[in-house]
Amino acid sequence: MGAPKQKWTPEEEAALKAGVIKHGAGKWRTILKDPEFSSVLYLRSNVDLKDKWRNMSVMANGWGSRDKTRLAVKRTSSFPKQEESAMELAAAPSDEEIMDVMPITAPNTTFQIPSSTKRSIVRLDNLIMEAIKSLKEPGGSNKTNIAAYIEEQYWAPPDFKRLLSAKLKYLTACGRLIKVKRRYRIAPALPFSDRRSHSMLFSEARQRVSPRFDRDDVKILTKSQIDLELARMLNMTPEEAAAAAARAVAEAEAAIAEAEEAAREAEVAEADAEAAQAFAEAAMKTIKGRNNQKVMVR
DNA sequence: CTAGGGGTAAAT
């Protein structure tokens, strides 16, 4: 009954992750039809994708057996406390699977995910839109629910909440969201021209702050992106990985320093810096964890 | 079509 078994190859997993990053988790059919992934995933069904993603997500959460997914509606009250939950992604499922050669691309400058996947970077904007759309709450969704939705499906930086607040404010100012009594709703389609002035403002500010971070938008790293990067690190020698992590930390610190100078003008840059730091911390933790556990990959 | 719950059986 259960089919003979056909283990997922690293390529397939990568394609799935990339697909999720590009189209969002749950758009299995869309991912499958995307010519960019169908070449790798043509053997899999949309249900396979869903199941595999389920397995992977479960593992990423560290909690061994999965069936106990009874922890869904409790986040609303857990935010005034603190957020440390972000850092247990070290249990990347990728220990032995991605063991193949996979040329180690020297982590050039930023840890910005392979440049080939550039356009598939998830933007917080899109996540917010996705959250509101999926929540389908009449009258719109409040910040708490949006945050809960996003945190359930993606890995979010430690103080993702601040980031989200800034972004919601920005999107409201742009007119892309409509705020009514603390609830956000997606604004009816908006002509392009209206957005330009804002983008210009921000990119100007950003360039003043740090040429290195001259991307288009606040970037939020998804769980899978982190996985991919950490997996890459697991294939490095400890020295290489440590160096990479150190670079990431240095980058984060530099970015934060710069962002602080200009924080009043550009919240966006600060958000970038925070994301960078979050990743750096995660990376360091992974390295340490691995060294402690004598789980050497080579 | 998707989210999940649940099951079977192959691999480990």
Added chain:
DNA sequence: ATTTACCCCTAG
């Protein structure tokens, strides 16, 4: 014995 891949079913 646990994990993992695949399948099936149901609700929405």
